[in-house]
Amino acid sequence: MFFMRAAVIGLGVEGKKAVNSLLKHGWEVYASDLNSNIDLSDLDLPGISLNFLDGGETFSIVSDTLTLDLGFTNSQAIDECDAIAISPSMYGGSFATKLLSEGDLLSDVLSNHKKIFSIGITGTNGKTTTVHMLKSILENAGKKVLVGGNGGGGFSGYYDLMLEAENGDYDVILVEVCDMTLDFCSYAFDFDIVGLTNIGNDHMDVHKTIANYKDSLVRFFTGKEIFTAYNQDFNSDFKDVSSKHISYFEYQDELKVFGKFNRLNAGLAMAIAAELKIPKDVIKDTLSDFEAVSGRLDVYKINDALVYVGKTDNSDALKSVLSEKDFYAIFIGTPRSHESHRLDIVDEAVKYNPEVIVVFPGLDDNLDLLLYRLNYLKYRGRVLTATSLDDIIAYVAEFSHEEAMLIGGNGQEAIINIQERIKLISEKLS
Incomplete structure (x- = not known):
C-alpha cells in the first residue's frame, strides 16, 4: 500500500480502535489527544521497548511504529502523515472540515x-x-x-x-x-x-x-x-x-x-x-x-429460576425487557460517573418495583451513585450491593428458587463475564 503513515486525532473508543487497526495493517501511526489522562490499557501497543518522554502534564510514548502524544498535538507530525483518522465526534468541526477540503481523511485516502x-x-x-x-x-x-x-x-x-x-x-x-x-x-x-x-x-x-x-x-x-x-x-x-x-x-x-x-x-x-x-x-x-450475541440478552436455568443476562444500559432497553416478564430481582450495573443520563434505568427499575434490586460495578466502581438514586426514589424493596462476580453469583444462588431474575444495566465486559459464569453453572446443573 502506498500510504503507510497515519495520524489519529482523539483517543476515545474509536480513536484507540483506529490506532490498533492501523498498526495491525502495517501502518506507522502518530496519535494524539489533548487530554493527558487517557486509559491506554486497551491499546495494542507494539511488543517492543517503549521510550517514555515525560513532560509533566504532557507526555509522549515513542516506538518504531507508534508515536503517542498526550496533552498536546504536534502539527508537524500530522502534516507528515499520508492520511488522518479523526474521532467521529470531531466531524463537522473546523479541523475536520479543513481535512475534508484537503482530502486527507482516511475515509478519502x-x-x-x-x-x-x-x-x-x-x-x-x-x-x-x-x-x-x-x-x-x-x-x-x-x-x-x-x-x-x-x-x-x-x-x-x-x-x-x-x-x-x-x-x-x-x-x-x-x-x-x-x-x-x-x-x-x-x-x-x-x-x-x-x-x-x-x-x-x-x-x-x-x-x-x-x-x-x-x-x-x-x-x-x-x-x-x-x-x-x-x-x-x-x-x-x-x-x-x-x-x-x-x-x-x-x-x-x-x-x-x-x-x-x-x-x-x-x-x-x-x-x-x-x-x-x-x-x-x-x-x-x-x-x-440464531443464538444471542455475547453480552446481549440471553436466558439460563439455575435451579428453579430463569436468569436473564444482557446489557440494558438505557431506560427503553430495560423497559422493553420488564414489560415481558415478572422478575423477583433486578441486578443493575453502574454507568460511568459522568453519565448521569443513564441513571434513568434505576427509575425504570423502581417503577417496576421488584422485591430486590442488586447494584454492581458495571462501567465504574461507583455504587454510591445508584444507592443514592434508589434512596432518592424511595424504593422500599431490598437493596443489595455486589462488589465482585462472586457476590453476584452468591445472590443468584440465593434467589434461584424464585421464578426469574434479570442481570443488566451498564458494562458490556462485566456482563459478558457474568454471562460466562452463569452459563457454566447452568450447564453443570443440567
Whole structure:
C-alpha cells in the first residue's frame, strides 16, 4: 500500500480502535489527544521497548511504529502523515472540515470500502443483534460479508472496516452505526441500504432531545433506501427524504432469542434480506438457529429460576425487557460517573418495583451513585450491593428458587463475564 503513515486525532473508543487497526495493517501511526489522562490499557501497543518522554502534564510514548502524544498535538507530525483518522465526534468541526477540503481523511485516502455494496444498521437498541442476524443470513446465502463498525458495539471500529476493505474481496459491508456518529458515517461510507431498529432514550447528553436525534436521522436517511418499523415515530419524515422506504414487522416464525424486541430485530434483518433476494428458506433456517450475541440478552436455568443476562444500559432497553416478564430481582450495573443520563434505568427499575434490586460495578466502581438514586426514589424493596462476580453469583444462588431474575444495566465486559459464569453453572446443573 502506498500510504503507510497515519495520524489519529482523539483517543476515545474509536480513536484507540483506529490506532490498533492501523498498526495491525502495517501502518506507522502518530496519535494524539489533548487530554493527558487517557486509559491506554486497551491499546495494542507494539511488543517492543517503549521510550517514555515525560513532560509533566504532557507526555509522549515513542516506538518504531507508534508515536503517542498526550496533552498536546504536534502539527508537524500530522502534516507528515499520508492520511488522518479523526474521532467521529470531531466531524463537522473546523479541523475536520479543513481535512475534508484537503482530502486527507482516511475515509478519502482509502476508497475501496465505498465501492462495495454497503448496509448500515442504526438506532438506539438492537443494532448489534440485527447486524449479526443479517450477517448470518447473508453468509448462509453464500455472500462474503465484512462486518464491523461502532466500537461501542464490540466491533473493531469504523476505520478497521476501511482498512479491511482494501485487502479483501467482499460482496457486502455491514456496518453498525452508532446514533452519535451518523454525520461522520454518512460521509465516510456510501450506504446502499440503511435499517433503523428504533429510536430510544439514550445518549441524550449528546442529542439533548428526541427531536434533535430525529433531525440527525433525517440527514442520514436523505437519498437512501431505508427500512423502519411499521410503528416507528417520525416515519412520515423519514419517508419524505428517502429514495425508497420499506416498513418491517415483528418476525413471526421460530426464534431462540427472547423478546418482542428481538422479533423486531429479526423482522428488520428479514426485510433487508428479502429486498436482496435471499431465498426465504435461507432466512427462516438462519433465524431459527440464531443464538444471542455475547453480552446481549440471553436466558439460563439455575435451579428453579430463569436468569436473564444482557446489557440494558438505557431506560427503553430495560423497559422493553420488564414489560415481558415478572422478575423477583433486578441486578443493575453502574454507568460511568459522568453519565448521569443513564441513571434513568434505576427509575425504570423502581417503577417496576421488584422485591430486590442488586447494584454492581458495571462501567465504574461507583455504587454510591445508584444507592443514592434508589434512596432518592424511595424504593422500599431490598437493596443489595455486589462488589465482585462472586457476590453476584452468591445472590443468584440465593434467589434461584424464585421464578426469574434479570442481570443488566451498564458494562458490556462485566456482563459478558457474568454471562460466562452463569452459563457454566447452568450447564453443570443440567
